[in-house]
Amino acid sequence: MPKITFIEFDGTAHEVDVPAGGSVMEAAVSNNVPGIDADCGGACACATCHVFVNEAWMDKVGERGDMEQSMLDFAENVRATSRLSCQIVLTDELDGLVVDMPEAQH
Amino acid sequence: MSQAAAIDQQRVTDSQNAEAWRDPWSLPLESLDPARAILFKENVHEEYFRRLRQDDPVHYTANSEFGAYWSITKYNDIVAVDSNHKVFSSYKNIVVGDAPDEFYSPMFIAQDPPIHDVQRRAAQPAVAPTQLADLEALIRQRVCTILDELPVGEEFNWVDRVSIELTTQMLATLFDFPFEDRHLLPYWSDVATATPSTGRSDVTFEERNKVLQECLNYFGQLWHQRKNEPRKFDFISLLAHDPETKDMLDNPMEFLGNLILLIVGGNDTTRNSISGGVIQLNRAPEQWEKLKANPALVPNMVSEIIRYQTPLAHMRRTALEDIEFQGKQIKKGDRVVMWYISGNRDEEVIEEADKFKVDRENARRHVSFGFGIHRCMGNRVAEMQLRILWEEILNRFERIEVVGEPERVLSNFVLGYTRLPVVLHAK
Ligand code: HEM
Numbered sequence: 061m062p063k064i065t066f067i068e069f070d071g072t073a074h075e076v077d078v079p080a081g082g083s084v085m086e087a088a089v090s091n092n093v094p095g096i097d098a099d100c101g102g103a104c105a106c107a108t109c110h111v112f113v114n115e116a117w118m119d120k121v122g123e124r125g126d127m128e129q130s131m132l133d134f135a136e137n138v139r140a141t142s143r144l145s146c147q148i149v150l151t152d153e154l155d156g157l158v159v160d161m162p163e164a165q166h
Numbered sequence: 167m168s169q170a171a172a173i174d175q176q177r178v179t180d181s182q183n184a185e186a187w188r189d190p191w192s193l194p195l196e197s198l199d200p201a202r203a204i205l206f207k208e209n210v211h212e213e214y215f216r217r218l219r220q221d222d223p224v225h226y227t228a229n230s231e232f233g234a235y236w237s238i239t240k241y242n243d244i245v246a247v248d249s250n251h252k253v254f255s256s257y258k259n260i261v262v263g264d265a266p267d268e269f270y271s272p273m274f275i276a277q278d279p280p281i282h283d284v285q286r287r288a289a290q291p292a293v294a295p296t297q298l299a300d301l302e303a304l305i306r307q308r309v310c311t312i313l314d315e316l317p318v319g320e321e322f323n324w325v326d327r328v329s330i331e332l333t334t335q336m337l338a339t340l341f342d343f344p345f346e347d348r349h350l351l352p353y354w355s356d357v358a359t360a361t362p363s364t365g366r367s368d369v370t371f372e373e374r375n376k377v378l379q380e381c382l383n384y385f386g387q388l389w390h391q392r393k394n395e396p397r398k399f400d401f402i403s404l405l406a407h408d409p410e411t412k413d414m415l416d417n418p419m420e421f422l423g424n425l426i427l428l429i430v431g432g433n434d435t436t437r438n439s440i441s442g443g444v445i446q447l448n449r450a451p452e453q454w455e456k457l458k459a460n461p462a463l464v465p466n467m468v469s470e471i472i473r474y475q476t477p478l479a480h481m482r483r484t485a486l487e488d489i490e491f492q493g494k495q496i497k498k499g500d501r502v503v504m505w506y507i508s509g510n511r512d513e514e515v516i517e518e519a520d521k522f523k524v525d526r527e528n529a530r531r532h533v534s535f536g537f538g539i540h541r542c543m544g545n546r547v548a549e550m551q552l553r554i555l556w557e558e559i560l561n562r563f564e565r566i567e568v569v570g571e572p573e574r575v576l577s578n579f580v581l582g583y584t585r586l587p588v589v590l591h592a593k
Pocket residue numbers: 248274275276286340427428431432433435436439472476477478481534535536537538539540541542543544545547548
């Protein structure tokens with residue numbers, strides 16, 4: 061079971077253990093980690109599941125997809141490490157992943 | 167009465183069974199034409215969509231006053247179409263009927279990338295989170311003024327006194343529009359949306375042109391003024407200063423189109439959510455009690471109001487290529503209508519979808535704002551506006567009582583009300 065750490069904008073950290081196969085967005089939502097709205101339920105169509113991937117993990121999480129890129133084009137405060145967390149699928153390789161949350165999902 | 171409405175009325179009167187159209191279950195499936203504006207005005211559309219979701223979720227209507235079109239009626243199918251902008255194009259019509267050429271003005275909601283992207287990015291900072299935080303105190307103050315001036319214990323039209331007034335003031339703020347002239351905004355919005363393509367046209371072409379020309383002139387002056395001043399965070403200043411849009415005035419139709427988008431986008435939609443909430447809470451008094459007992463439910467209720475009302479019944483796309491979708495063959499050039507009002511009642515995704523619940527779980531999961539790259543740009547403004555309004559209503563009134571049948575708009579696009587008689591009860 062990969063472990064993920066979500067760090068809220070104010071610095072509060074949440075550690076969750078989730079089975080591989082789901083998305084990082086689902087890991088947050090199913091464990092009541094605040095700060096992710098996920099209005100579209102993971103369809104890569106709302107950009108309210110925005111996170112910043114910790115630098116050390118950038119290679120392992122892979123690249124943004126085409127649609128993900130289009131959605132991030134209209135999100136606020138996008139950085140090089142920005143991803144839509146519904147588009148990162150959890151594998152055992154991602155055990156220990158750390159992501160930061162933006163101030164708000166809009 | 168519009169031509170479309172006249173045809174509809176005629177059809178109704180002529181038919182053997184004059185009331186058959188009210189009951190879609192009594193009609194042959196292939197004849198169902200859910201885009202008729204009269205269905206929404208008479209509030210019989212819900213059964214049409216219930217039947218389509220059950221019997222033919224991706225439905226083809228071969229003959230209608232708007233030409234042939236597909237109806238997408240299930241939640242997940244709507245998300246799929248809305249987020250596939252490469253196949254389902256927004257250019258150049260986003261409502262079921264094609265705008266006649268003489269009515270056409272380009273606007274970014276009806277464009278594909280890259281034009282859509284650069285223009286949206288130019289306008290978007292006006293509604294960015296930091297900007298909204300700055301606006302909140304002002305909006306609250308205006309909400310309080312409007313509510314404090316309302317008569318208590320005496321009938322009045324909520325649509326005029328609250329829904330329209332509040333929305334107009336919000337729009338004036340986003341444009342930094344001269345406050346004393348603010349009533350021009352909903353006037354222009356009404357004229358701009360009076361086109362035959364949504365089944366609503368009570369203004370002649372000449373009248374419409376004249377009025378929109380006035381709108382263009384007025385904003386042209388604001389544009390010149392803002393261009394010569396430092397950049398600010400209102401729509402006009404942002405467009406006038408952005409390198410991608412700074413010459414938009416040279417193409418007056420495009421300038422006008424985008425103005426209309428920004429005015430109309432925030433006008434009917436928010437207005438009708440404001441009225442819709444009052445109606446929903448009257449129909450479900452136990453929900454009002456629940457809310458009064460727990461005002462922290464307001465933000466959740468706001469999402470539920472917007473789902474339940476679905477201020478825009480549909481958006482339309484045009485297929486850029488042949489595609490098989492849920493077993494149906496959609497052909498290049500076909501009109502594809504995503505019925506948000508139907509997706510928001512889809513029991514497969516939304517439990518007890520016909521019920522209005524202030525404490526609904528996952529209330530944000532609705533299709534009223536669309537999805538994908540065209541997802542509503544003003545959704546957070548709209549939510550903020552409604553949140554502040556309901557917070558301040560709870561502070562002031564025991565109850566808002568609806569005392570007469572609301573009158574609905576004749577349109578297959580804008581779902582809303584022209585009249586909502588209410589009486590306020592003091593706390
Ligand atoms: C409850 C209120 C509102 C509702 C239900 C609503 C609904 C929608 C819908 C359905 C779309 C199209 C989405 C799609 O095609 O996928 C849209 C787009 C848009 N809305 Fe809203 N809207 C609301 C309020 C506002 C406000 C307050 C503003 C501005 C002040 C606004 C500005 C826009 C703009 C500019 C677009 C075009 C976005 C694009 O094409 O990229 N809307 N809205």
